[in-house]
Amino acid sequence: MQDKTGKSLSANEIMSKGTGRLNAIFMELGNMLEMWVGYIPVHHVRRFFYRLGGMRIGSGSSIHTGTRFYNLGNIAVGKDTIIGEGAVLDGRSKLQIGDHVDIASEVMIYNAEHNINAEHFADADSVVQAPVIIEDYVFIGPRAIILPGVTIGKGAIVAAGAVVTKDIPEYAIVGGVPAKIIGERQNKDLHYKLGRAAWFR
Numbered sequence: 001m002q003d004k005t006g007k008s009l010s011a012n013e014i015m016s017k018g019t020g021r022l023n024a025i026f027m028e029l030g031n032m033l034e035m036w037v038g039y040i041p042v043h044h045v046r047r048f049f050y051r052l053g054g055m056r057i058g059s060g061s062s063i064h065t066g067t068r069f070y071n072l073g074n075i076a077v078g079k080d081t082i083i084g085e086g087a088v089l090d091g092r093s094k095l096q097i098g099d100h101v102d103i104a105s106e107v108m109i110y111n112a113e114h115n116i117n118a119e120h121f122a123d124a125d126s127v128v129q130a131p132v133i134i135e136d137y138v139f140i141g142p143r144a145i146i147l148p149g150v151t152i153g154k155g156a157i158v159a160a161g162a163v164v165t166k167d168i169p170e171y172a173i174v175g176g177v178p179a180k181i182i183g184e185r186q187n188k189d190l191h192y193k194l195g196r197a198a199w200f201r
Contacts (some may be wrong), residue, residue, distance in 0.1 A: 027071075034069045041065065043197050055091075058099065062197030063087075070112075077101075078136065082194050085201065093148070094131035101134055102194055104142040104160070109134075111148045135170070137190040155190050157183075 030053075037049045043062050051057055053072035058079030067083055069075065071091035077083070078099035085105045089095060092112040097103070112129045130149030134140075138152050141160035152158065156168045159175030159182070168174055173183035 031068075031070060034072060038067050038069075039065055041200050043199050043201065060193075060197070062201075064105075064198070064201045080193050082197075083107075084142070090132075092127075093129035094133075096131070097134045098136035098138065098154075100137045100190070100192065100194060102139045103134075104140060104144075106143045107140050107146070108144075109146040113148050137192075155185050155188065157185055 034050075034053065037046055040046050040049075043064075046063060046065075047057055050063065050069075050072060055069075055072040056076040057063070058077060058081065060079050061077050061081040061083075063077075063083045064085045064087075066086040068086075068088045069091060070089075074091035074093060075089055075095045075097075077097045078101065080099055081097055081101040081103070083089070083103045084107065087103055087106065088108040088110070090110045090112060095109060095111055109132055111132045112127050115128050128148065132146055132148065133151040134146075135152060135154040135156075137155045138158070140146070140152075140158040141162070143160060144158045144162045144164065146152070146158075146164045150164050150167060152164070152168045153170035153172065155171040157173040158164060158168070158179065159173070161177070162175045162179040163177045164174065165178045168179070169181075171185040171188055172181050173185060174180060175182045
């Protein structure tokens, strides 16, 4: 038996590849179930199932409809945090989101990416993983993209459509592709609450 590159495989390699494929199928099935849960039109029900799947969600936090996940067990969301419709939260490595964080619609947060220099680009072992940390009182605008290994400091603002490739200092305002500092948040005494969850969003 040969792999897709034409290399002959030993019995152990065949067994390892078969086990890996089965694991991938179960992971894809889990992702599909999580996607279906994301369209249940009651916030409290969705949150119950996400917690059942291993996600840690603080009190008063809400995750709106259509959010997609990769591995709920590595995702932790603090209290009074809002995640907008259609967001993507990657849990293939650690994803930590703080308290009072406002993540707008269709934001994508990834903590795994392909190694573009790998010999076999599409293989699972060519994926590079690095945790993402979003500290308290951060606001991330619509359709922003956060890439692996990034820490976004307390009170920082990410403009709509920005692509964040490196750490952002506390209270910085960033925008653009790739994101660069374009300002600084003037109010550094942050103690607001984002409010009640919208039950049917």
